[in-house]
Amino acid sequence: MPKFTSPKLAREVVVRDPVHGYIHLETQVVLDVVRSKEFQRMRRIKQLGPTAFVFPGATHTRFEHNLGVYELARRISNLFTDKYPSQVPGDGLWNSDENLLVQCAGLLHDIGHGPYSHTFEHLFGTNHEKIGQMIITDPSTEVNQALRQVSPSFPEAVASVIAKTYNNPQVVKMISSQADADRMDYLLRDAYFTGASYGEFDLDRVFRVIRPYKDGICFTANGMHAVEDYIVSRYQMYQQIYYHRVNRSMEVILHHLLERAQLLYQKGELEVTPSLAHFLAGDWTLDDYLKMDDGVMETNFSMWTQSKDPILADLASRYLFRKPLASVKIDEESKGLIPKLKRLIKQAGFNPDYYTDVNSAYDEPYDAYKPTGKNANSQIEIMQDDGSLIELSHLSPLVKALNGTLQGDERFFFPTAMLSRGDETQLFDAIYEEFQKYIKNGSLHYLRRPSKKNK
Amino acid sequence: MPKFTSPKLAREVVVRDPVHGYIHLETQVVLDVVRSKEFQRMRRIKQLGPTAFVFPGATHTRFEHNLGVYELARRISNLFTDKYPSQVPGDGLWNSDENLLVQCAGLLHDIGHGPYSHTFEHLFGTNHEKIGQMIITDPSTEVNQALRQVSPSFPEAVASVIAKTYNNPQVVKMISSQADADRMDYLLRDAYFTGASYGEFDLDRVFRVIRPYKDGICFTANGMHAVEDYIVSRYQMYQQIYYHRVNRSMEVILHHLLERAQLLYQKGELEVTPSLAHFLAGDWTLDDYLKMDDGVMETNFSMWTQSKDPILADLASRYLFRKPLASVKIDEESKGLIPKLKRLIKQAGFNPDYYTDVNSAYDEPYDAYKPTGKNANSQIEIMQDDGSLIELSHLSPLVKALNGTLQGDERFFFPTAMLSRGDETQLFDAIYEEFQKYIKNGSLHYLRRPSKKNK
Amino acid sequence: MPKFTSPKLAREVVVRDPVHGYIHLETQVVLDVVRSKEFQRMRRIKQLGPTAFVFPGATHTRFEHNLGVYELARRISNLFTDKYPSQVPGDGLWNSDENLLVQCAGLLHDIGHGPYSHTFEHLFGTNHEKIGQMIITDPSTEVNQALRQVSPSFPEAVASVIAKTYNNPQVVKMISSQADADRMDYLLRDAYFTGASYGEFDLDRVFRVIRPYKDGICFTANGMHAVEDYIVSRYQMYQQIYYHRVNRSMEVILHHLLERAQLLYQKGELEVTPSLAHFLAGDWTLDDYLKMDDGVMETNFSMWTQSKDPILADLASRYLFRKPLASVKIDEESKGLIPKLKRLIKQAGFNPDYYTDVNSAYDEPYDAYKPTGKNANSQIEIMQDDGSLIELSHLSPLVKALNGTLQGDERFFFPTAMLSRGDETQLFDAIYEEFQKYIKNGSLHYLRRPSKKNK
């Protein structure tokens, strides 16, 4: 494996960051990647998409997050270089030749994201991982040109770390695992910008106890509680921020809005900016993709509020001006009521295809055994004094409780009007009243004597 | 004066805010204003415009700031209601009938802002204060409709507080003075999002010592140092954040970019979205104004990067992808060198009209005597035990030092290329070298033996 | 029940507190209690005793904690008065007539504590709860005199709240339950002073969701995660701070030191200050108790370092100058090894009665069902929209995991010398080596092939 290096800048550039204090851009290649068009473009893509509708402070972008992951990778790799330098290959310690590589992989791990990635991918078949690989390896990009300074094979090496095909698991897992620089940054950053203090964990302490081992990254025995706390913080952020019902409601609206736009585009009835048009037409290029950002999307939505199509206009307006749908929790049993509810909603004047949805949001806070999938084999190991490893859920009752479980809920979304009482016109009052009979304590229920669930 | 009231919400709505913990929306009118289109639109306008290019965390918007000013006005007016309730008119204490009014004025004090207000106003003759008054008083807006619930005269009353023509100076000065809810919020908020801890001051303590008096708002004697600290924080934020040279450089680029666009538009050579076109044409309406936001502007800039006009394309690209101009400090004497420098810049291939500028940024951190102007008569008074007032600069050596002074600098902006050394082509090396001779320690200087300024 | 009131102070007194910002002393009775000798004495008793030997910042005292509990009781009772005022007796809402009572109970809930309460009670038969009742109800104390201002029955009422015999469970549980003002203050305060950020939880949010109900205090449904987070923080503080092995080691030394002092006192061989002598003699009065504080104890320890009794002198020196014992985890099985280890320790020259100990520290982080005992019937209830209650562990997987479990460990303490390797004199090397064979990964083990516990 070649050693990748880049000249240290005569005068290190620092970026003030409210989460990590300073981001230190030490090398020419890192500075050049940050200054590239493709990287700067991330300033215009919010990290959490519609979450700012619920937590208004959450306007932070993928730009800061990528810098933050770089900074954590930089600090961890420097720390490993100091405390755990490899003496002989295969000794399970850290080879400082990997420092630049892991830092660049951290910096670029999310470079493929566009606006509202989740919705976008679903509707237009984009794939942020593949696009990220292209941005890194395509010679036409400024990112690629910056990376090639290091060596012609450097872009491929960076891409392989992000793709998890690189052959040193320590490097791969510093960027992608159940305790990686990516998650550490986004939990702290999202907590800071939303104001959700429960997302904070003790990074200083995690840094005290993190260490390399043969198959990746682990933590020393005295750090069990620090890692436990991090897993709990992650769980709290998912339940309270990422899966917030209003957040999901805005995503539902967004999805239906773009579906409607697609339909109208096919009928030739949509006004749209050229860059977005290519996605609706299905003939987009990387160049089109790189032109997409939150502002372009909102500029289109703003035009659509004037559309003659009432559904498009209304959904666009709902999204731009934050008019979420209401929702109730559902389960396998109560789902059976949905067709009935949709009929009532239709009677009240709403097209159920666009004004209702079922959305489930479940997260696996931690999994001790993942032979396959995105987080395959990334369980968290705690190293004992004699060097043996114990998997985290054997030591922590909290992690054991979360291990392998799915946390979250499934919800049925519908117009808030359905929850009205005593409307002026009284037009739909009977329908509303009928609808509301099925809702109790925020959940959908068949009509029956309430069971004594508790006490 | 009528008493303005709005029904308390059966269930108070709160908004999580990283700066103030929670924003409490207690009344129907406040909730309805927040839900209006015109207010929601502020989510798409960054509070600090291009500052995020220098401090990447500064992506917060005017939406949060307006909520924050409301929250501070709410807390201060509630505190005055508890601690300093007026018994008889003219006793210099607080009349709780003003609470709703001052809260709504806080909420709407910046509603007239559009994207990049400063540059926009300069080029297109918009005026955010007048537009704000329109949004509040024009019956077509959702803001006005929300306010009219309270009383037909309520919108005018709110507008008069913001315009400082309302007849109770306590109400006016809680929103606009040298120590008002507006400044308190933006200092804390901008400090939080930039990560600049020096902008923080002790809000809890300011709240302990703030009180009403006959002519406005003052502070009790034991709070002198808390207020002094606030003035110093304000000074620090201006010098270090708002007047940061790169921030100003991006504003210079923005200004020239829009100037160039205007020229090309007049020649019919500009591709532009309809909403922005009305500004370039000079026939914009309130409706057009309300459609403008950061995303629309950037969508246009993105189109312009493809323009056939090389200056437009380059400036658009410089703005979007953060390629600032360099700058040096200048003074009255060294200004004389600018024509010479512009000639060198032209020789190096840049049009000085678009690639250079002189920009001065001076702030008056505090003024004890302002008979006229924006902050007229808003000096800060400290109330002694016997009720007499002493103006702040008589008590604080720091405020005395800043009182009436202008702090800041004047800078000459130019392409960073002029600072190159040893270019590959060597084409302009002699020009660059000549240019650089005039720069020393970041300032412009005539060529001469360096004077012994110090030591 | 009479209504208890105290005149509001013309000028509220505030105390700056790094945890809660300000403590507001609003009434004459509260101010007078705080100024009493018995209350001021708590300034000289550390909240966490020997914990400062491990976390040096933890020098905070019972004085601040008692003020903090008062402040939280004040805020919660004011909040209940605003948001949940009782209309008719028995409606399960809050009667503001209880405000002063609950505040004074918060202020005085720990007034009976002396230095190193735990050890003291064990050795000298003191009881901080009974002594607290005496301080409140005995007419000779300044605390009692202050309380009697309110009414002759007020001291008894305050004492009954602390004793949990008062007949309004809302008042009792605000001070003593699994989610009371006492715990909320000590978790936040101990986290702040130790620097253990994992002890922090979102107090603002807890205040948003806390509410009274017929049988006590509960939380609204939207606050489940805030309460869950608080339970997890409590668990973390116990495991990481309160049960820290070095902390427990210092307590073991303290215990043996006082035991030894007692023995020597009985033999007439101890130099001791008069106040402490009464405890060793077993004839102490309340007046003696009120003279005890950390400084008096340490003054005695300092004298004892010069004692002719080598065990007393050594233990006193170990305590004062922080020379902890070492320890290993033990379990039911490995306990069988302790006699053998004690023999080795004796051979190495240490008296096992004074230089070894078994100490177990187990906490029940949460219990959903406690019909008896200190926290009887104080499970945490979450109120649904329709007013029904669900006990917390039914909603939270984390609380469910902790519910009814004991978390902690049992340890065997012994002189650190036993862990030496290669001593200069080599005198005891064989003994040390033998001893160390039984220790692996910080636990005691029988000699055998290590079992494959994991993986």
Added chain:
Amino acid sequence: MPKFTSPKLAREVVVRDPVHGYIHLETQVVLDVVRSKEFQRMRRIKQLGPTAFVFPGATHTRFEHNLGVYELARRISNLFTDKYPSQVPGDGLWNSDENLLVQCAGLLHDIGHGPYSHTFEHLFGTNHEKIGQMIITDPSTEVNQALRQVSPSFPEAVASVIAKTYNNPQVVKMISSQADADRMDYLLRDAYFTGASYGEFDLDRVFRVIRPYKDGICFTANGMHAVEDYIVSRYQMYQQIYYHRVNRSMEVILHHLLERAQLLYQKGELEVTPSLAHFLAGDWTLDDYLKMDDGVMETNFSMWTQSKDPILADLASRYLFRKPLASVKIDEESKGLIPKLKRLIKQAGFNPDYYTDVNSAYDEPYDAYKPTGKNANSQIEIMQDDGSLIELSHLSPLVKALNGTLQGDERFFFPTAMLSRGDETQLFDAIYEEFQKYIKNGSLHYLRRPSKKNK
């Protein structure tokens, strides 16, 4: 100059610190110094003495502060080693051979302090600087034994840095100057524990800009505002915390209490512990000094509350139970009134020798020119791009305003009874009334028509 080194610990010991996160004890010598009796003793001496009577959180001790100064010296010396390594002697850069020396000097810079140093030194002729030198250089101390591990000359070298006679001004000024590790630590630490946020400054940023130069330590040009902010924080801490009138009042009481004790001791009428007796007798040794701590003092005060001498008993009780004297500001003119006031105080039954005092507290926040004295030649220099230096007050208007000035006040202290109104007995009412005539807005004034000082 010999190079001083100490073996790195195989396993670094860290101490959790709420101010700096972790204190890293990297070397054997540092660990051994920390574990010495003389160092551990500082756990029992509060950093701010009676300040905890005003800011109850301020219970932190000299132990943590000394560790904190060590940690800052460690970080700064490591940073200099990385960023500014000396290549040739005399190049004005940092020689890493000094690292261990400057760290130990930081650790021990305050080792000579006893309880209430200021008062103690005044009354008993102790001198914490000389005693500190003794503790470091006397072969009988554990501190000295620990240091001698490094080299026989190491203790003298450490002592010379603290005494400012060491020949490398960079080393001396890192520990003692107007911007040294000592001040940086105590400002941040005292701010944290008192809760005074205005004492905070941006340490991260100061570390970005601090650098060595030939004659000491300076700051780079881009850091002017960070240093300015630090000077302002220092000013705020002095005015608001260290010089708080109640703090000074408690010091006045302490002083008079010990004076009275001295008098009674000489008459043979004082009960006193042996260690303190030696100070009252004037025959104390280093060993006696090392036994003194806050607890010993308070144990004596507690005994004295039972004294037959009413003044001793009352003053001891006032100190222990926080009964401060009242005070008013005085100036050169109003001082003339003091004899008259003392007569009134005497008439009201108080001995003015023990119940009144004049106390002045003035600090010089910054001095650009100090040829002599404690902070001689330690003005703060800002290094320009070309290496030239500009003294701070030439660049900062705030520092210029404070430069060379004395900030603070002079106060007359007297019994709070003198401020009574309408006493029950009415015995002294006329005297009180007469007394109070001379006080206005917290200052002493001759009787006359109030001048129109302001407005």
